[in-house]
Amino acid sequence: MSRTLHLGVFVETTGRHLAGWRHPDVDPQAPMRFQHYRQLVEIAERGLFDLFFLADGLAVRDRAAERLGRTPKAHLEPLTLLAALAPLTQNIGLIATASTTFNEPWHLARKFASLDHLSDGRAGWNIVTSSSQAEAENFSLAEIPAPETRYRRAEEFVEVVRGLWDSWDDDALVADQQQGLYFPPHRLHALDHQGEFFSIRGPLTVSRSPQGYPLLVQAGSSAQGIQLGAKYGEVIYTAQTQLADAQQFYHQIKSLAEQAGRQRDDIRILPGLFPVVAPSRSEAAEKFEQLQSLLHPEVGLAQLEHHLGGVSLSGCDLDGPLPDLPPGREYTSRAELLVSLARRDRLTIRQLYQQVGVARGHPLLVGTPADIADFMATWFQEGAADGFNIMPGWLPGGLIDFVDQVVPELQRRGLFRTAYHGSTLRERMGFSRPASRYAVANK
Numbered sequence: 001m002s003r004t005l006h007l008g009v010f011v012e013t014t015g016r017h018l019a020g021w022r023h024p025d026v027d028p029q030a031p032m033r034f035q036h037y038r039q040l041v042e043i044a045e046r047g048l049f050d051l052f053f054l055a056d057g058l059a060v061r062d063r064a065a066e067r068l069g070r071t072p073k074a075h076l077e078p079l080t081l082l083a084a085l086a087p088l089t090q091n092i093g094l095i096a097t098a099s100t101t102f103n104e105p106w107h108l109a110r111k112f113a114s115l116d117h118l119s120d121g122r123a124g125w126n127i128v129t130s131s132s133q134a135e136a137e138n139f140s141l142a143e144i145p146a147p148e149t150r151y152r153r154a155e156e157f158v159e160v161v162r163g164l165w166d167s168w169d170d171d172a173l174v175a176d177q178q179q180g181l182y183f184p185p186h187r188l189h190a191l192d193h194q195g196e197f198f199s200i201r202g203p204l205t206v207s208r209s210p211q212g213y214p215l216l217v218q219a220g221s222s223a224q225g226i227q228l229g230a231k232y233g234e235v236i237y238t239a240q241t242q243l244a245d246a247q248q249f250y251h252q253i254k255s256l257a258e259q260a261g262r263q264r265d266d267i268r269i270l271p272g273l274f275p276v277v278a279p280s281r282s283e284a285a286e287k288f289e290q291l292q293s294l295l296h297p298e299v300g301l302a303q304l305e306h307h308l309g310g311v312s313l314s315g316c317d318l319d320g321p322l323p324d325l326p327p328g329r330e331y332t333s334r335a336e337l338l339v340s341l342a343r344r345d346r347l348t349i350r351q352l353y354q355q356v357g358v359a360r361g362h363p364l365l366v367g368t369p370a371d372i373a374d375f376m377a378t379w380f381q382e383g384a385a386d387g388f389n390i391m392p393g394w395l396p397g398g399l400i401d402f403v404d405q406v407v408p409e410l411q412r413r414g415l416f417r418t419a420y421h422g423s424t425l426r427e428r429m430g431f432s433r434p435a436s437r438y439a440v441a442n443k
């Protein structure tokens with residue numbers, strides 16, 4: 001079978017655009033309503049998507065947003081929500097974000113194994129280490145742990161979770177009423193893990209799940225994040241705007257995976273993509289302009305100030321040029337880049353924040369279905385992507401547009417499936433079911 005794209009939808013409240021919730025077609029209360037997610041997952045499944053992905057954080061992470069109150073910051077908890085969506089769907093993968101810094105492995109091993117059972121093998125875990133101070137302050141910590149510490153914990157965490165997922169042999173539950181034997185004790189395995197962060201006996205109280213291990217998803221972009229992804233990640237999300245950088249990232253992850261004893265094909269790399277699509281370019285541009293016009297200046301400005309390393313722009317004329325950054329401090333490469341972009345293209349402050357606030361690190365494509373399919377085909381065929389994480393600007397409209405317009409174009413080109421095959425998420429992603437460590441040891 002020829003290689004085809006894998007598609008996920010990135011679900012963030014009412015969409016990726018900071019003003020998505022103000023779009024006239026959007027229910028602004030949707031992030032707290034079950035029907036919103038039900039509608040989204042049904043649209044994504046109609047579009048034959050591989051993954052329905054719920055982003056998450058354990059705090060209102062954006063202090064400016066908290067102060068301004070102008071962006072949606074309340075939404076439902078992912079694992080609870082996906083458990084409710086599981087019986088309403090048949091094929092799509094259900095991916096929840098969960099933190100290794102603010103959870104215990106036993107809890108997550110149990111919850112994801114349960115979701116895998118509830119969904120007949122469609123659960124996935126987006127492993128994050130949580131990097132914000134705001135999250136630390138919700139978990140009795142004065143300071144967010146250093147990245148090295150968080151990633152060391154994450155590695156031990158994932159190891160332990162996989163061990164717990166192997167607690168029960170695949171055929172351990174004999175439940176023999178005649179003999180009065182529920183499980184042969186030798187088919188149940190304590191983990192007896194002693195490590196730097198965790199001391200866990202096991203076993204789990206959930207039997208081995210349909211996929212063996214729920215799918216492991218990862219999106220770290222620091223050196224440690226990339227190492228973790230290459231070692232354990234099966235789907236890697238990433239923010240890339242240039243083809244050459246995306247190719248380099250793709251190559252790096254696959255090479256590191258090989259060094260860790262895996263195959264290049266054991267990993268699917270899915271960069272984010274923010275599409276605004278319409279039958280003609282002028283209609284697409286109009287749609288985009290409508291969205292942009294809804295961005296509140298205080299929100300745009302707060303985003304820009306954040307990317308400029310906290311420089312205050314209050315009192316500046318929004319329709320005037322960006323002032324020079326105050327001297328005497330160090331700026332990130334991102335801040336320098338924004339200043340040179342503003343100078344080069346003679347952008348006003350308003351124009352600059354409109355550019356910055358939109359896709360936040362991901363490619364923004366405003367065009368026809370063919371334009372968007374061209375972009376996807378190039379990245380897919382030139383070693384930069386195995387698929388994409390679609391980030392609609394507003395929901396559900398941006399997702400409906402993609403499913404109704406771009407998916408048929410991809411199918412016409414033979415780049416995307418025309419029906420679901422396989423019974424578990426792993427099978428649809430082209431992966432085999434991992435054997436339990438005890439089954440391997442007994443071979």
Ligand SMILES: Cc1cc2nc3c(=O)[nH]c(=O)nc-3n(C[C@H](O)[C@H](O)[C@H](O)COP(=O)(O)O)c2cc1C
Binds near residue numbers: 131237389
């Ligand atoms: C597409 C994408 C989605 C992400 N979703 C989340 C999320 O839902 N929650 C979260 O805490 N971090 C999320 N992250 C952040 C990553 O987990 C990671 O912390 C970030 O890329 C920085 O990498 P580092 O931790 O290795 O420095 C996401 C990153 C990407 C690229």
